[in-house]
Amino acid sequence: MTPPGQVRHLLSLDDLEPAQFHALLDSAEQFLKTGRPLVGPLQGRIVASIFFEPSTRTRVSFEIAARRLGADLVNLDVMCSSRKKGEADRDTLSTLAAMGASIFILRTGVAGLPAELAGHLAPDCGLISAGEAEFAHPTQGLLDMLTIRQHKPDTDKLRVAIVGDIAHSRVARSAVRGLRLMGISDIRLIGPESFLPDDGEMPGTFQGNDLASGIDGADVVMALRIQRERMKLAEMPESADYFQRFGLTEKKLAALAPDAIVMHPGPINRGIELDDEVADGPRSVIREQVRNGVAVRMAVLTTVANSLAESDRAGRA
């Protein structure tokens, strides 16, 4: 078993032991308190950011985190450049490694690609998933859990509702894993039938199509983004109809527990997943999620860098 703090690749929250998971959240809390460290723990390291899918917020969040730690960041806009030449992904990573890059941040729509690429990396390189198809978004999961822990430190009795397109959502999958790592058992997945996960995929969760009963008494409501780019046409709901049934409004949220919080991974489709009053209202912790995202990514990058340094030492010993 890897000791806490030793994480060479972060592909999914499934890879983390509870001790490692909590060590990462603690480390992120530290960064929130202290800001940018005086001596960058990634000074001299080259971090390569490779996004096969478009992204603004996750890419920039990792970029700011890497820079605050003193890393040199290389940005590969893969949709534009190397694909035009048909360069194979494995060769792209090994080329960047030969140039000196040692940490790779990867977003891809291809399930299994992060694990495949991580498997081919040399021992002095690590890979961090920034989103893998519908399946994993571990740093999003960590920042969501950090946000919940900050507001609800007594996590074991929490009731959490996830609302929206669970079936297509890597955010939901990483959240469910994170909630379990925090010892939360009352998890409700709410959405139209075609948006609920396949039978048996998420055992022990409550699943249903009725928002009112689903969020009744909940301490945390996570609204998911409608991912039109991942849906087949037949599955796609009418926006107005979706908002009517599942969009969050102050009126519908009256059934929540007092001091309940409302989360959304962003970017928000205002008037579809939630209205302005909820997005900008007192229960919304959406901006805190973004702020926590930078801290969580600083924690993950530092942990990966430390694990690489550790394995360098072990290799030389």
Next chain:
Amino acid sequence: MTPPGQVRHLLSLDDLEPAQFHALLDSAEQFLKTGRPLVGPLQGRIVASIFFEPSTRTRVSFEIAARRLGADLVNLDVMCSSRKKGEADRDTLSTLAAMGASIFILRTGVAGLPAELAGHLAPDCGLISAGEAEFAHPTQGLLDMLTIRQHKPDTDKLRVAIVGDIAHSRVARSAVRGLRLMGISDIRLIGPESFLPDDGEMPGTFQGNDLASGIDGADVVMALRIQRERMKLAEMPESADYFQRFGLTEKKLAALAPDAIVMHPGPINRGIELDDEVADGPRSVIREQVRNGVAVRMAVLTTVANSLAESDRAGRA
């Protein structure tokens, strides 16, 4: 009234008091003399550059200015990434602010967007326009005025001709405002009828269609760029015809005052707005304008950063 040096948002030269305007030009002069400051006044600050319209020179000029001041720069290529997801502009800015960005550089084709977005920013954030539709380009105005002041310190008796597409030009609008701030009253706007501003928009200026009489005795001639991307088809002049009537040549410029200077905001359409002999000739100060652009942007960024720090202190007191 804001004290000189206190500028949180710079959306248009109309926002500046004369004292603030001159303080910015003086600060830019300082940067031209001293180059990069020893300790970056923007050290640790995150500057986010958001361009909804394509640009090379303005984007790079701001980028160099921000880096020379020690800032971390985040570049948002908005045409590529976030728009694909339909992320609303307000949410983009508040997301970047939550990640730690405190100064936003924005270029947009949408009139009013900079003011709207600035109005929604938290008090510890500032916004600098890098061009707003046809209406404002304040840092261009500042660099143009700095260039004029360097060559013609005795500004009040100057005769200035602006030649070209005034109607569609944010450069012209910011220049006219800047000329007035410098106490210049002899302003001539010269162009084809469809390129002149609407009646009453720029009172007190001379407007006409004849280049020869318009530039007669002028100390400064600013040629504007033909902005094909902002014109309707019917308004678009034939290049050869335009050059014949309004293109600047050494022969036509014989009517200028001795030591007159020729300006252009770039990028130049050689053979349309002016010919090579003029562009690269002794009267041309086009490269000085570019050099001044970096210094002016350093001055604006420093002033905005100081204003934010000031308001932080005021908020804590």
Next chain:
Amino acid sequence: MTPPGQVRHLLSLDDLEPAQFHALLDSAEQFLKTGRPLVGPLQGRIVASIFFEPSTRTRVSFEIAARRLGADLVNLDVMCSSRKKGEADRDTLSTLAAMGASIFILRTGVAGLPAELAGHLAPDCGLISAGEAEFAHPTQGLLDMLTIRQHKPDTDKLRVAIVGDIAHSRVARSAVRGLRLMGISDIRLIGPESFLPDDGEMPGTFQGNDLASGIDGADVVMALRIQRERMKLAEMPESADYFQRFGLTEKKLAALAPDAIVMHPGPINRGIELDDEVADGPRSVIREQVRNGVAVRMAVLTTVANSLAESDRAGRA
């Protein structure tokens, strides 16, 4: 004659005296040993990277080299931004120079453009070609020669085979020049008839269509990339047919000298120019080429920067 180490523009290996060529390789070796210098010799310099053709590896390699030397790097994605406005290339460079950039890294498909642009630069600016049409890729040539020198220090008796599309390859042209600078005379160019250079272009080389005899006893085999983007349709070989005749496999490579090395400029088309067994096998030095690329570019950037500083001093004296 320029003294060794004085190189203001690097447009082609043809521009280099043997002493300069070897000084650059020695400098690259130094960087491989010492890594990032403690005080960046390019600290405060602005390096502008301008790619008119898509590239991942060369662009990133230069970017890493420039950053390791302490430079501020400005990236111009020219295909996206400035071309939309029709900005002329000369004006782009002089604009960037006016903003403070002093070293330009240029890739272009237009033959002669680097020399033309270098000819118009002010004396305090240098230009480095990152690939010019089919004609020159000097830093690739340097990294290839460094790799050969590392493995085969006794260069004068070496037998080198270049396999593939020599006619369309700037890599091959720079390699042939580099091989001659290293005193290597046994150079074999192997490929289909339409891929061989024009009569008289590369005198003194052996040219042929038969791989087996061409690589017989060779110490070094350089496979070239099939450059589909540079070929006319009629010239384009069927991939399977090409692999059959010219693709490198372990079996075909049995005819090489013992300890022979296999090179490829990347990105590899696996299964066309060579198969996986060769690409990842013991003779392959492909990753070393990539690693050497960063060191060679650090050496070139340092030499150009020193030459500019030198000419600044000479200009002032």
